[in-house]
Amino acid sequence: GENVEQHPSTLSVQEGDSAVIKCTYSDSASNYFPWYKQELGKRPQLIIDIRSNVGEKKDQRIAVTLNKTAKHFSLHITETQPEDSAVYFCATNFGNEKLTFGTGTRLTIIP
Amino acid sequence: DAMVIQNPRYQVTQFGKPVTLSCSQTLNHNVMYWYQQKSSQAPKLLFHYYDKDFNNEADTPDNFQSRRPNTSFCFLDIRSPGLGDAAMYLCATSREGGGYYGYTFGSGTRLTVV
Numbered sequence: 195g196e197n198v199e200q201h202p203s204t205l206s207v208q209e210g211d212s213a214v215i216k217c218t219y220s221d222s223a224s225n226y227f228p229w230y231k232q233e234l235g236k237r238p239q240l241i242i243d244i245r246s247n248v249g250e251k252k253d254q255r256i257a258v259t260l261n262k263t264a265k266h267f268s269l270h271i272t273e274t275q276p277e278d279s280a281v282y283f284c285a286t287n288f289g290n291e292k293l294t295f296g297t298g299t300r301l302t303i304i305p
Numbered sequence: 306d307a308m309v310i311q312n313p314r315y316q317v318t319q320f321g322k323p324v325t326l327s328c329s330q331t332l333n334h335n336v337m338y339w340y341q342q343k344s345s346q347a348p349k350l351l352f353h354y355y356d357k358d359f360n361n362e363a364d365t366p367d368n369f370q371s372r373r374p375n376t377s378f379c380f381l382d383i384r385s386p387g388l389g390d391a392a393m394y395l396c397a398t399s400r401e402g403g404g405y406y407g408y409t410f411g412s413g414t415r416l417t418v419v
Binding site for chain 1: 336338345346347348349350353355360395399401404405406407408410411412413
């Protein structure tokens, strides 16, 4: 079936340290991998995405890496700041027009 | 300049009383989605419209229905809300399929059933 596993479910890091969140997916047909950030009570917002023809993408302090062979992709946040505290969701499309989301990671940045 | 607007932001309804949530968009996107999200869980897709074509998820209860009268508007109807239907309902839009271009989410409607 179409399944996205996300780990860890909670993550606490000291301000300034790096955070890494990993997702694995079940279907090699997946070709689009976005990451969403959701602050408490707010809508999910796209922060970075990657397509299957690329292995890594970076945008300032945020990067995403994709390993198609192993069917996993990861979000990397460097030099973390308090405003990075939120719930992060990975997602993928399993080759079709809708996204299936991971179970979410609650990231807490400790000042 | 909100582009995907959900109304109302908060909705309280009585057990068993039909309720309608609305979503409108100014993006002229082809595809509109309805997701249910319970307390920090992953958003769960209920159904989506690709233009006028309705696509229901296999595990979406019959209690949930949807209408899309035109490109800009989409409605979620819950015919007989139960306590288990209390959740945040998120509308999202995408051009040509969010599976390839990502979504723009609305602010959500938080539904409380009493």
